[in-house]
Amino acid sequence: MAASFDPFNASYQQHPGISMSEARREEPVFYSPVLDYWIVTQYDDIKEIFKDTDTFSASITLDQITPSTEETVAVLVQHGFNPGLALVNEDGPSHQERRKAHQEPFKGREVEALLPRIREVVTGHIDKFVKNGRADLMADLFQEAPITVALIFMGIPDEDIAACRQFTLDQTVFMYGRPAPEEQKQVASNLGRYWEFTGQLVEKIRRNPDAPGWLPHVIRESQRKPGLFGDNELQTTALAGLVAAHETTTNASGNAMRALLENRETWDRVCADPALLPKAIEESLRYDGSVAAWRRLAVKETTVGGVTIPAGGRVMMITSSANHDGSVFENPEKFDIDRPHPNRHMTFGFGAHACMGATLARQEMRVFIEELTNRLPHMSLVEGQEITYLPNTSFRGPKNLLVEWDPRLNPVLADRP
Numbered sequence: 001m002a003a004s005f006d007p008f009n010a011s012y013q014q015h016p017g018i019s020m021s022e023a024r025r026e027e028p029v030f031y032s033p034v035l036d037y038w039i040v041t042q043y044d045d046i047k048e049i050f051k052d053t054d055t056f057s058a059s060i061t062l063d064q065i066t067p068s069t070e071e072t073v074a075v076l077v078q079h080g081f082n083p084g085l086a087l088v089n090e091d092g093p094s095h096q097e098r099r100k101a102h103q104e105p106f107k108g109r110e111v112e113a114l115l116p117r118i119r120e121v122v123t124g125h126i127d128k129f130v131k132n133g134r135a136d137l138m139a140d141l142f143q144e145a146p147i148t149v150a151l152i153f154m155g156i157p158d159e160d161i162a163a164c165r166q167f168t169l170d171q172t173v174f175m176y177g178r179p180a181p182e183e184q185k186q187v188a189s190n191l192g193r194y195w196e197f198t199g200q201l202v203e204k205i206r207r208n209p210d211a212p213g214w215l216p217h218v219i220r221e222s223q224r225k226p227g228l229f230g231d232n233e234l235q236t237t238a239l240a241g242l243v244a245a246h247e248t249t250t251n252a253s254g255n256a257m258r259a260l261l262e263n264r265e266t267w268d269r270v271c272a273d274p275a276l277l278p279k280a281i282e283e284s285l286r287y288d289g290s291v292a293a294w295r296r297l298a299v300k301e302t303t304v305g306g307v308t309i310p311a312g313g314r315v316m317m318i319t320s321s322a323n324h325d326g327s328v329f330e331n332p333e334k335f336d337i338d339r340p341h342p343n344r345h346m347t348f349g350f351g352a353h354a355c356m357g358a359t360l361a362r363q364e365m366r367v368f369i370e371e372l373t374n375r376l377p378h379m380s381l382v383e384g385q386e387i388t389y390l391p392n393t394s395f396r397g398p399k400n401l402l403v404e405w406d407p408r409l410n411p412v413l414a415d416r417p
C-alpha cells in the first residue's frame with residue numbers, strides 16, 4: 001500500500017478521505033517512497049502532530065511538491081522573487097508574536113463589516129448568468145467572487161484589483177500541484193510579476209496607511225513596532241495571503257455545492273430554511289474539504305501511531321482522511337448536515353497555526369450559497385458531466401461544476417428572461 005500510494009492517482013483525486021479508508025484501518029502511518037513523505041491518516045495522530053509544535057515544524061508548508069525546473073528558477077530570479085516567512089511556515093515565539101499582530105482584521109466584527117461588499121460581488125456575478133438557464137458554478141462564480149473578496153479583504157486599492165487577479169490565479173498549482181514544465185514556467189512568470197507588483201503595492205499603501213484591510217493593518221503594525229515586519233514580510237503577506245484566501249474558498253464553495261446538489265433532499269431543506277446553512281457549510285467542510293492534506297517537518301526523531309519517524313522526516317497529514325475517521329465521525333461517508341459537531345473537522349488545521357481566515361471563509365460561503373438558494377433553488381447538476389479535479393496534493397476543488405435550470409421558473413421575477 002505504501003509503495004503504491006500516489007496522491008495524484010484517480011481515487012485520491014476523486015475523494016481523498018474515502019480513498020484512504022484502507023490505510024486508516026491497516027497501515028495508518030506509512031512512508032511513501034514516491035513522495036519521500038511519511039503519510040499519516042488517523043484523526044488522533046494528526047491532531048497530536050498539529051499540537052506538538054516542538055517536534056513538528058511548519059517550515060515546509062509552502063515548499064513545492066514538484067521542484068522547479070532550471071528554467072523556472074531562472075524566471076523567478078529574473079523577477080527578484082524572494083519571499084520570506086509567511087506566518088503559515090514560521091515556527092516558535094516569532095510566529096506567535098506576528099500572528100497576534102495580524103489578528104485585528106480577522107475578527108468577527110471586522111469580517112461582518114465586509115458582508116455588504118461580499119453580497120454585492122456575488123449578486124453581480126449571478127446577475128450575469130441567472131437568465132441563461134445554465135452555468136458553470138466554478139468559472140462563472142466561484143473562481144470570480146472569492147478572489148475579489150480576498151483582494152478587498154487585503155485592502156488592495158480598487159484600481160489595482162484587476163491586475164492582482166490576473167497575477168494570482170492558480171498559484172497553488174506551483175506549490176502543491178504537478179505542473180508540466182511549460183505550465184510551471186508560466187505560473188512562475190505570473191508569480192514573479194506579482195512579486196514585483198507587491199513591492200509597489202506596499203509603497204502605495206504606506207502612503208495611505210489608514211485605509212481599511214489586512215495589508216494596511218500590517219503596515220500600521222510595522223510602523224508601531226519597528227522590526228516586527230520588514231519590507232520582505234509585507235510583500236510576502238501580500239503574496240501568501242492570496243494563496244491562503246482565494247483558492248481555498250473557491251474550492252470549498254464548489255465542493256459544498258456539489259455535495260448539496262448531489263443530496264437533493266438536503267439542498268431543498270436548505271433552500272426552504274436558510275438557518276440550516278451554517279450546519280450545511282460545516283458538514284461540507286468535513287465531508288469534502290478544500291484542503292485535503294497539510295505538511296510538517298519532524299525536527300527530531302519521534303513516533304507517530306507506533307511508527308518511528310526520523311529527524312528530518314517530512315510528514316504529510318491527510319486531513320481529509322481524519323475527517324472520515326469513523327472513530328470521530330459516525331457513518332463518515334454520509335453527507336449529513338444533522339450530525340453533531342461536524343466542526344471537529346481538520347480542514348482549517350488545528351492549534352498554533354489554525355486558519356485565521358476561517359470566519360471570513362464561512363461568511364463568504366454563507367453569502368454565496370444563500371444567494372443561490374434565493375435565486376436558483378430549482379437548479380440541478382447537469383446529468384452525465386464528469387467532475388474532475390486539478391492534480392494537487394492539498395488544494396482540492398472541482399475544475400467545473402455545470403448546473404442547469406428553467407429560467408422561466410426563476411422565483412425572483414426580475415430574474416426571468
Ligand code: HEM
Pocket residue numbers: 050058087088089099241244245246248249252289290291294347348349350351352353354355356357358360361
Ligand atoms: C475554506 C477556506 C479555507 C481553508 C480550508 C483554509 C485552510 C487553512 C489551513 C489548513 C491552514 C494551516 C493550518 C495549520 O497549519 O494548522 C490555514 C492557515 C491560514 N489561513 Fe486559511 N483556509 C481558508 C481560508 C482562508 C481565508 C479566506 C483566509 C484569509 C486571508 C485565510 C488565512 C489564513 C492564514 C493567515 C493562515 C496562517 C495562520 C498561521 O499560520 O498562524 N484562510 N488555512
